[in-house]
Amino acid sequence: MTGHDLLTTVHYYDDPGDGSAPTPVYVGCSQVTNERPMVPTPVTVTDVTGDERSFTLDRHGFQFHSHTSKEKEFHEKEVPANYYPECEQLLKDITGASRVVAFDYKIRRGPSFWHKLGEHNTQSRGPLHRAHVDQSYDGAVIRLRERFADEADELLSRRWQIINIWRPLKTVYKDPLAFADARSVDDRDLVAASIIFTRTDRRLESWTVKASPLHRWYYKYAQQPDEVVLIKCFDSDNVSVARRVPHCAVENPDERENKCRESVEVRLFVFY
Secondary structure, three states, X not given: OOOOOEEEEEEEEOOOOOOOOOOOEEEOOOOEEOOOOEEEEEEEEEEOOOOHHHOOHHHHOEEEEXXXXXXXXXXXXXXXXXXXXXXHHHHHHHHOOOEEEEEEEEEEOOOOXXXXXXOOHHHHOOOOOOOEEOOOHHHHHHHHHHHOOOOHHHHHOOOEEEXXXXXXXXXXXXXXXXXXXXXXXXXXXXXEEEEEEOOOOEEEEEEEEOOOOOOOEEEOOOOOOOEEEEEEEEEOOOOOOOOOXXXXXXXXXXXXXXXXXXXXXXXXXXXX
């Protein structure tokens, strides 16, 4: 280990091995319930500082980029009007895509144990210490058909992606976001898992992740608000590029007493 590499744990899916589906995540009006069994697994997470440009979306599934936002406060409900256009233009510039559409966001300013806070825990949403990918391959198609019902078939006929833009709101020391090099993660390590919206029975699907000693994890120490990271959650190209990148918050043992991490993530459809 060198520099700010972390000897820490990643919380992987505790697969019972009987073929049963993972416990769903349940989303209510103001509460998220996540009781899926996970197992903490020791890992080394390598600090990419000084080597950020070596990591790319199509090779590793994540990519760092310098970008200063006009937004400074990131108030809830103002993000779509004020920040979405910046994110859409940024991805167009980086990827050369013909069309980019932001469709969801999350602001996190709470503790890592926010799931255990019960009712209204979404008001204290914090980092997620569970290895995951936001959409499974089928889950990505579900999201596209929801958002573009009238043109879904045409969009599905050409290359498209779902990419997140993750930005610290303050310099990150506690609970940094880590990424498993997509090349080190076999599809057999990924397990489709349901997200159920309790009021409507709407169902989405993500990947939860099983442990493997082959996984190679990375993060950026002291990531700044003008250092965003692009996270590929889905790519319809299933031949030549990274299709998805597992990610999660990890504990920095030296920063347990620091203030809660603050971040904003925007999820975007990218079309070519």
